[in-house]
Amino acid sequence: MQPDATRQALPARAPSPPSPLETRIAQAVQAAGGWLPFDRFMHLALYAPGLGYYARDARQFGLLPGGPGSPGGGSDFVTAPELSPLFGEALAVQVAEALRHTGGDEVWEFGAGSGALAAQVLDGLARLGQPLARYTIVDVSGALRARQQARLAAHAGVVRWVDALPDAMAGVVIGNEVLDAMPVKLLARTGGVWHERGVALSELFEPSALAWRAQPAIESEANPFTWADRPTDLRPPLEVPGTHDYVTELHPQQRAFIATLAERLRAGPGGAAFFIDYGFPEAEYWHPQRSMGTLACHRAHRMDDAPLQDVGEKDITAHVDFTGIALAAQDAGLTVLGYTSQARFLLNCGIAARMEAADLPTRANAMKLLAEHEMGELFKVIGLATGEGWAACGFAQGDRCHAL
Ligand SMILES: C[S@@+](CC[C@H](N)C(=O)[O-])C[C@H]1O[C@@H](n2cnc3c(N)ncnc32)[C@H](O)[C@@H]1O
Numbered sequence: 001m002q003p004d005a006t007r008q009a010l011p012a013r014a015p016s017p018p019s020p021l022e023t024r025i026a027q028a029v030q031a032a033g034g035w036l037p038f039d040r041f042m043h044l045a046l047y048a049p050g051l052g053y054y055a056r057d058a059r060q061f062g063l064l065p066g067g068p069g070s071p072g073g074g075s076d077f078v079t080a081p082e083l084s085p086l087f088g089e090a091l092a093v094q095v096a097e098a099l100r101h102t103g104g105d106e107v108w109e110f111g112a113g114s115g116a117l118a119a120q121v122l123d124g125l126a127r128l129g130q131p132l133a134r135y136t137i138v139d140v141s142g143a144l145r146a147r148q149q150a151r152l153a154a155h156a157g158v159v160r161w162v163d164a165l166p167d168a169m170a171g172v173v174i175g176n177e178v179l180d181a182m183p184v185k186l187l188a189r190t191g192g193v194w195h196e197r198g199v200a201l202s203e204l205f206e207p208s209a210l211a212w213r214a215q216p217a218i219e220s221e222a223n224p225f226t227w228a229d230r231p232t233d234l235r236p237p238l239e240v241p242g243t244h245d246y247v248t249e250l251h252p253q254q255r256a257f258i259a260t261l262a263e264r265l266r267a268g269p270g271g272a273a274f275f276i277d278y279g280f281p282e283a284e285y286w287h288p289q290r291s292m293g294t295l296a297c298h299r300a301h302r303m304d305d306a307p308l309q310d311v312g313e314k315d316i317t318a319h320v321d322f323t324g325i326a327l328a329a330q331d332a333g334l335t336v337l338g339y340t341s342q343a344r345f346l347l348n349c350g351i352a353a354r355m356e357a358a359d360l361p362t363r364a365n366a367m368k369l370l371a372e373h374e375m376g377e378l379f380k381v382i383g384l385a386t387g388e389g390w391a392a393c394g395f396a397q398g399d400r401c402h403a404l
Pocket residue numbers: 054061079080081082110111112113114117138139140141144175176177178181182257
């Protein structure tokens with residue numbers, strides 16, 4: 001992430017009035033006394049009702065670049081279930097095994113996107129003869145519900161949507177690329193001193209009028225927001241040796257989410273959870289050389305490092321600290337079933353045989369799920385369960401729990 005907004009290497013945009021979302025966030029900055037911690041900014045940018053990136057009825061994921069429309073077929077990024085149906089079919093093998101082990105008959109999916117993964121898992125479970133009473137979708141954004149309902153019309157009797165979690169849950173939880181969409185705190189070590197990085201209003205912006213004080217001279221300065229650092233006692237979980245400048249993220253919301261999930265699963269008869277996302281164990285996350293952190297924005301299949309620009313028009317994400325997820329789960333009484341790369345997990349779940357039986361385009365896309373230079377190695381899977389757990393099939397070979 002680039003600490004200085006004026007150095008962002010993005011095409012300049014014409015000065016224009018702040019958008020309704022920028023105005024909403026500027027009001028929040030004002031109400032907070034002129035400084036918002038970055039996690040609060042990220043929450044509003046992604047989830048402000050009716051305005052945030054995920055709270056609008058816009059197509060964010062789905063088509064590959066070069067598809068109908070332009071650019072990127074109208075989407076911003078492609079996720080594994082959008083890339084290949086074999087992703088969800090392989091995951092269904094692990095879900096079916098977990099349902100048998102925990103005695104459950106319900107799947108919970110967090111952040112179901114277009115509904116593609118739900119359709120694949122439901123079809124996969126049916127093919128495996130695994131009975132299922134309910135498939136429940138939970139998303140902080142309700143904007144995608146209509147799209148999911150259309151996609152899952154064939155499963156209408158089984159699928160339901162909820163806005164809040166019940167006190168007790170049973171069954172198997174899945175989430176693909178959900179953890180990375182949870183707001184993060186930003187830390188910056190500058191001149192050897194740790195700061196929390198937050199967001200303030202630009203000097204060119206008149207907060208009382210929520211408008212430009214003067215027409216920005218340089219187009220790229222037409223941004224109501226600017227970075228502002230405050231000294232903090234917050235630190236990364238691992239010491240980062242050296243005194244060089246260093247920007248990184250902390251993930252309190254991911255940990256809180258896992259703690260809540262664990263509490264609800266433990267209040268019921270038992271269950272398991274599988275999360276797939278990009279990220280690393282803590283030793284890789286807080287490596288001294290990863291000095292710019294992992295915060296990134298995605299728009300039209302391009303990545304940039306300027307979350308304060310074009311707010312609401314692009315996704316903002318950070319990699320997942322899988323050690324933190326495992327520790328949060330264990331602290332809340334769950335067992336870690338395993339942790340491995342996406343490629344290893346899908347192979348353990350039998351994706352290779354499914355690829356052999358598939359046509360060439362399906363096989364080629366499925367290869368992207370496995371290839372080290374595509375999604376196979378950067379993406380990881382972590383499995384969690386109530387009770388003592390079992391030797392879950394997805395981690396049968398290549399389990400990397402020791403690396404957490
Ligand atoms: C990158 S999208 C992934 C969509 C889909 N899983 C896929 O793979 O195509 C992230 C989704 O997670 C949702 N999300 C983020 N935090 C969440 C939470 N705490 N509970 C449920 N959904 C959440 C977002 O609203 C968004 O729809």
